[in-house]
Amino acid sequence: MGNWIGRFGQGAAVVLLCGFVLAACNSAGGLSSPDVTNAPAAGFGNISSGSEEDFILNVGRRIYFEKGSAVVSDEAEMTIESQARWLKSNKKWLVKIQGHADDSGSDAAQKTLSTKRADAVMAELVKLGVDPKRMWVKGYGIERPVTDCDAVTCQVQNRRVVVNLREEFDDSAPQYR
Structure with missing residues (x-):
């Protein structure tokens, strides 16, 4: 050898x-x-299953729309399906569905479009088995824009719905109690 x-x-x-x-x-x-x-992730510490951090990081809370549209895209549908699965297994959370817009038109038209977007997401969640009594919508129009980006990127990011978890109903919620 x-x-x-x-x-x-x-x-x-x-x-x-x-x-x-x-x-x-x-x-x-x-x-x-x-x-x-x-x-x-930095800033979140240990993420426990069923927590708000778990929802934000592992499911996603934003759904984006095409300009001038409140139609849920195939890509958005995948996010909504993940949200529905998570929400059905974490029933302690209430859900405020916030619509936003950055499209051409008056403030009133933007608010109407943002509400239609939030309604579309809620309808999909209900269709997938999430109890509608846990959810409510609020259209903000252009009141809460994303601003830390260039003009075109911000427009895309502002055409969104954000699904936020809540422990109690707020003033914008219908009285389901």
């Missing part, structure tokens, strides 16, 4: 030795980086 260093060369011996050193450091908590792949 002969000498293994002579057979594979000194380079192979150095590579092998480095591998052993790195493995030892990794197992001893030495030079290696910690595995943060599944660590919680």
Whole structure:
């Protein structure tokens, strides 16, 4: 068989030795980086199942619309289906569905469009089995724009519905109690 260093060369011996050193450091908590792949997002700490943070990070609360439209797209439908599954298994939460707009037209037209968008999302959630008595809609029109972006990107982001979790009804909710 002969000498293994002579057979594979000194380079192979150095590579092998480095591998052993790195493995030892990794197992001893030495030079290696910690595995943060599944660590919680900064600012959220430990995310518990069924929490608001769980909903925001793992399900998503925003649904976007085409300009001038309140029609739920196929992509938005996937988000709404995930929201419905989560909401049906976390029944302690009430749901305020907030519509927004950034389309051409008067303030009144924008408010009407944003309400139609919120109504469309609520209708889909109800169709998927979420109790309508837990939900209400509010159209904000252009009152609450996303502003930390360029003009075109902001317009797209403002044509949205945000599904927000609540522990109690607010002043904009119909009196279901």
